[in-house]
Amino acid sequence: MTRSGTTFATFARRNSMLIILIALYILVAFTARGFMSIDNQLNILRTIAVPGMIAFGMTLLIIVGEIDLSVGSMVAASACVLAWLVSAISGGAFEPGVWHVVAAGVLTLAFGASIGIFNGWLRNRFMVPTFISSLAMMATLAGLANLITDGTPIESFPSWYYFIGSGRIFHVPFPVYLLLIAFIATHVLANYTSFGRSVYAIGGNAEAARLSGLHVNRTRTWCLAITSLFAVVGGIVYSSLLNSGNPTIAKGMELEVISAVIIGGVSLFGGKGSIWGAFVGVLFLGVLLNAMTLWGFNPYAQQVVRGVLILGAVFINLIIDRPKASHG
Amino acid sequence: MAIALELRHLTKHYGSVKALNDFSHSFAKGQVHALLGKNGSGKSTFIKMLAGAVQPTSGEILVNGRTCNFAHPSDALKAGIVTVYQELSLVPHLSVAENIYLGRLPRHANTPFIDWPGLLRQAKALLDEMGAGDIDPAQPVSGLSIGRQQLVEIVKAMSLNPSILQLDEPTSALAQAEVQQLFSLVRRLRDRGVTIIYISHRLAELGEIADTVTALKDGHFTGSCPMADATPAVILEMMFGDITPVTRPPRPVAAGEPILSIRNLSVEPMLKNVSFDLHKGEVLGIAGMLGSGRTELLRAIYGAGPVDGGDILVDGKRIDNVSIPTMKRLGIGYTSEDRKESGLVQILSIHANLCLAAMQRFSHRGFVTEQRERSAVERQIQDLSIKIGSPALPVSSLSGGNQQKVVVGNWLNNTPRILLFDEPGRGVDVQAKQQIYQIIWSKALEGLSSIVVSTELEDLVECCDRILILRDGLITEEFVNDGLDPKTLYAACMARQTNP
Numbered sequence: 001m002t003r004s005g006t007t008f009a010t011f012a013r014r015n016s017m018l019i020i021l022i023a024l025y026i027l028v029a030f031t032a033r034g035f036m037s038i039d040n041q042l043n044i045l046r047t048i049a050v051p052g053m054i055a056f057g058m059t060l061l062i063i064v065g066e067i068d069l070s071v072g073s074m075v076a077a078s079a080c081v082l083a084w085l086v087s088a089i090s091g092g093a094f095e096p097g098v099w100h101v102v103a104a105g106v107l108t109l110a111f112g113a114s115i116g117i118f119n120g121w122l123r124n125r126f127m128v129p130t131f132i133s134s135l136a137m138m139a140t141l142a143g144l145a146n147l148i149t150d151g152t153p154i155e156s157f158p159s160w161y162y163f164i165g166s167g168r169i170f171h172v173p174f175p176v177y178l179l180l181i182a183f184i185a186t187h188v189l190a191n192y193t194s195f196g197r198s199v200y201a202i203g204g205n206a207e208a209a210r211l212s213g214l215h216v217n218r219t220r221t222w223c224l225a226i227t228s229l230f231a232v233v234g235g236i237v238y239s240s241l242l243n244s245g246n247p248t249i250a251k252g253m254e255l256e257v258i259s260a261v262i263i264g265g266v267s268l269f270g271g272k273g274s275i276w277g278a279f280v281g282v283l284f285l286g287v288l289l290n291a292m293t294l295w296g297f298n299p300y301a302q303q304v305v306r307g308v309l310i311l312g313a314v315f316i317n318l319i320i321d322r323p324k325a326s327h328g
Numbered sequence: 329m330a331i332a333l334e335l336r337h338l339t340k341h342y343g344s345v346k347a348l349n350d351f352s353h354s355f356a357k358g359q360v361h362a363l364l365g366k367n368g369s370g371k372s373t374f375i376k377m378l379a380g381a382v383q384p385t386s387g388e389i390l391v392n393g394r395t396c397n398f399a400h401p402s403d404a405l406k407a408g409i410v411t412v413y414q415e416l417s418l419v420p421h422l423s424v425a426e427n428i429y430l431g432r433l434p435r436h437a438n439t440p441f442i443d444w445p446g447l448l449r450q451a452k453a454l455l456d457e458m459g460a461g462d463i464d465p466a467q468p469v470s471g472l473s474i475g476r477q478q479l480v481e482i483v484k485a486m487s488l489n490p491s492i493l494q495l496d497e498p499t500s501a502l503a504q505a506e507v508q509q510l511f512s513l514v515r516r517l518r519d520r521g522v523t524i525i526y527i528s529h530r531l532a533e534l535g536e537i538a539d540t541v542t543a544l545k546d547g548h549f550t551g552s553c554p555m556a557d558a559t560p561a562v563i564l565e566m567m568f569g570d571i572t573p574v575t576r577p578p579r580p581v582a583a584g585e586p587i588l589s590i591r592n593l594s595v596e597p598m599l600k601n602v603s604f605d606l607h608k609g610e611v612l613g614i615a616g617m618l619g620s621g622r623t624e625l626l627r628a629i630y631g632a633g634p635v636d637g638g639d640i641l642v643d644g645k646r647i648d649n650v651s652i653p654t655m656k657r658l659g660i661g662y663t664s665e666d667r668k669e670s671g672l673v674q675i676l677s678i679h680a681n682l683c684l685a686a687m688q689r690f691s692h693r694g695f696v697t698e699q700r701e702r703s704a705v706e707r708q709i710q711d712l713s714i715k716i717g718s719p720a721l722p723v724s725s726l727s728g729g730n731q732q733k734v735v736v737g738n739w740l741n742n743t744p745r746i747l748l749f750d751e752p753g754r755g756v757d758v759q760a761k762q763q764i765y766q767i768i769w770s771k772a773l774e775g776l777s778s779i780v781v782s783t784e785l786e787d788l789v790e791c792c793d794r795i796l797i798l799r800d801g802l803i804t805e806e807f808v809n810d811g812l813d814p815k816t817l818y819a820a821c822m823a824r825q826t827n828p
Contacts, residue, residue, distance in 0.1 A: 194691040201684055204673035211632055211664055211671075212684035212738065213656040271675050 021284045024048035032294035049175035050234035053182035057227035065203040065270030066130040071231040073141035074251035078235030080145040082108040083245025087156035113225045120221025128263035145247035153244035165240030187275040204271030263313040312328040332357035332523035337385035349547045360524045361536035371545040377412040410490035414497045420470035420807035428484045475506025494525045536699030565816045593638035600801045613792030614781045623779040626748045630662040659745035671735045679719035686741040708737035726789040729760025749780045765791035785817040
C-alpha cells in the first residue's frame with residue numbers, strides 16, 4: 001500500500017490497524033492454547049468468510065456515502081428463498097438435479113440484486129436515505145424469511161450441496177476461496193476501474209462528481225446491488241452449512257459487518273477507506289472473537305467487547321488522521 | 329449632528345494581504361449610509377469587524393463615543409450593532425415568531441415552560457410596529473417568499489433593539505415590489521433614530537434610500553459624500569479611481585457559424601428570453617450582479633440546473649435532451665463558482681481531482697490505472713503551473729488559486745470544445761487570477777470557446793472578446809471589447825429598469 005521511500009512512521013500511520021492486528025495476533029499466539037494450530041487458523045478464516053465478503057461490498061457502499069442495514073436479514077431471506085425455490089423447481093424431489101439448484105441460485109441472486117436496485121431507486125428518485133430504506137428492508141426480509149418457511153427450516157438440497165459451505169480444497173474450506181475471490185474482485189474494482197474512482201469521488205463530494213459528469217445515481221445503485229449480492233452469496237454458504245433454508249441465521253450480522261468496516265478505517269462520512277482496510281478489520285474481529293472463545297470469555301461479555309471495540313476503532317480513526325490510502 | 333459610529337485608523341491584515349487599511353470615518357446617527365465597493369474592496373471585512381466576527385489588526389471602533397473591543401459577535405450585539413447578512417439565517421420549519429425570538433423564547437414566570445400565547449402576542453406587536461403586520465407570526469418561515477423572509481430577518485434584528493443596523497445586500501434576491509416594502513421598513517427604522525449601514529451593488533436604488541455614500545477601494549477609504557451630490561460619475565470615480573485601459577494583443581475577430589447558440593432560454597423566476605451566440609475560439613463574457621441569474625444561466629446550458637423554456641443549439645443543431653452526459657459528450661464543460669461545495673472532491677488527491685471529468689477517456693473498458701493517467705496529470709500541472717509537492721497530496725492542501733487551476737485542469741483533460749466558467753476568479757489571489765485568465769486566453773487561441781461569467785468587470789474586460797450584460801433576467805446590452813472602460817460596464821450592470 002505504501003510507495004517506496006515512505007518512512008516507517010508514515011507506514012505506521014497509514015496502517016495503524018494492521019499493526020494493532022499483528023500485535024493482537026502475537027499476544028493471542030502466546031496466551032491462547034490451540035490458537036496457532038492449522039485447524040484453528042482455517043477455522044477463523046471460515047468463520048469470517050461470509051461477514052468478510054459482505055464487508056467488502058459494504059465498504060464500497062459506505063465509501064459512496066450510503067449504508068445497508070439489511071444484510072443480516074438478506075442472508076437469512078436468501079437462504080430461505082433458495083431452499084424454497086429448489087423445492088418448488090424440483091417439485092419437492094428428494095435429490096434435486098444440479099440444474100434445479102443452479103436455476104434457483106440464479107433466481108435468488110436476481111432477487112438480492114433487485115432489492116439493492118429497489119433501494120437505489122428509492123434513494124435516487126425520492127431521496128429516501130438508505131439508512132431508512134434498508135432499515136425497513138431489514139424488517140421486511142426477516143419477515144419474508146419466516147413467511148416462506150413458516151418458521152421451520154426447509155431441507156430441500158441435494159447431497160452434494162454441503163460442499164459449498166463445508167467442503168475443502170487442499171484442506172482449505174471452500175468459503176475461504178470465496179472470500180479471497182471477493183477480496184480480489186472488490187479490490188480491483190475499487191482501485192483499478194473508473195467505477196471505483198467514481199465511488200470515491202461521489203462519496204467525497206456528490207455535487208462535484210455530478211458536475212464532472214459522473215453517473216452518481218447509477219454508481220450508488222450498483223454499490224447497493226453489489227452489497228446485496230454478497231449477502232445472497234453469504235446466504236447460499238449458510239444454507240449449505242446448515243443444509244437447509246433457516247430463517248434464524250445471521251441475526252445481527254449487519255452489526256458485525258459494519259463494525260469490521262469501521263475498524264478497517266472506512267469513514268462513515270464517505271469518500272475514505274479501502275477494501276484492504278476492511279479486510280484487516282474483518283481479520284481483527286475474527287482473531288479477537290476466536291481468542292475470546294479460546295480464553296474462555298463469557299459469551300455475553302464478548303458482545304460488550306464488540307461494542308466497545310467499535311467506539312475504540314472510531315476514536316483511533318479520528319485521532320490518527322490517516323491520509324487516505326492512495327489508489328493502488 | 330450626533331455621531332453614531334466612528335472609526336479610527338481601522339486596519340485588518342490577513343497575513344500579507346491588507347483587506348482594510350487605515351479606515352477613518354464617522355457615520356451620523358439616524359441616517360442610511362450606503363457603503364460601496366467592488367469585490368475585494370474590504371466591505372465584507374468591515375462588516376464582519378463591526379459584527380464582532382473578525383477582530384481588527386489595529387485601529388479603533390467607537391460606538392456613540394465609547395471605544396469598543398469586539399472579541400465575539402455577542403459583544404457587538406451588546407454594543408447595539410446587529411448585522412443582517414446576505415445569506416438568511418432563519419430556520420425554515422419554525423414559525424416566524426420562534427425565528428424572531430430564537431434562543432430568547434418567553435417563558436411562563438418561574439417555570440421552564442414556553443409561553444406560546446405570549447410569544448405570538450409579542451411577535452405580532454413587533455411585526456405591527458415594523459409595518460409588517462400582514463405577516464402571520466404563527467406561519468412557518470419556509471412558506472414565505474424570499475422578500476418576506478428578508479423582512480422577518482430585519483424584524484428579528486430589530487427585536488434586539490439595535491442602535492446600528494448593518495444590511496448586507498438586502499435587495500439582491502428581491503423582486504421590485506418587495507424592494508419597496510423593504511425600503512419603507514428601512515425608512516421607518518431610520519426615522520426612529522437607528523443608524524443603518526447599507527451595502528448594495530444596485531447603484532440605481534441608492535438615490536431612493538441612502539442619505540450618504542461612502543466608498544472603499546482595494547482596502548482604502550476613497551471618499552464619502554451626501555447622496556444629493558453623488559452623481560453616477562462621482563460614485564464610479566470613488567469605486568474605480570483611474571483605470572488604465574488594458575492593452576490586449578490584436579487577434580482575429582471570431583466569426584463564422586456559431587458553435588453554441590442560446591435561444592429564448594428561460595429559467596423561472598430568474599431568466600426570461602435569453603438569446604446569444606458563441607463562436608469558435610471566442611471568449612464571451614457575461615456580466616451580471618448577484619441575483620442576476622448568471623449561475624442559473626450557465627447551469628441551464630450545461631444541463632445541471634432547471635430550464636423552463638427555450639432552445640440550446642450546438643453546431644446549429646437543437647439539443648433535445650439537455651443533460652450533463654449529453655452536453656459533456658458534445659464537448660462542453662462547466663467549472664462551478666464554488667470550488668469547495670461543488671468543484672472539487674476535497675478529500676481526494678490532486679491526481680484524482682484532475683481525472684474526474686476525463687475518467688471515461690482515460691479508462692479502457694472500465695479499467696484505469698494511475699500509470700495511464702499520469703502523463704495527462706503531469707501535463708496539466710505543468711501547463712497551468714500548479715504549484716504542488718506531489719499529485720498524491722489531497723487537493724485541500726492547495727491554495728485557492730491552485731485549486732481553481734485544478735478545477736480548470738480537470739476539464740482541460742477532457743479536451744472540451746466549450747468551457748463555461750462560473751466566477752473563475754473568486755477567492756483567488758491577483759496573480760493566480762491573472763494566470764487563470766491567461767489560460768482561458770491561450771486556450772482560446774487553440775480554438776477553445778469559453779463563456780466567462782463574473783461580477784468582476786475589470787476581469788471580464790481583461791480576458792473577453794465580447795461582453796454581454798445580464799440584468800433583470802435579460803441580455804440588455806452587448807459590448808465588443810475594444811479598449812472598453814469597466815466603468816461603462818458597471819453603469820450598464822447597475823442601471824435599473826424604471827418601475828412599470
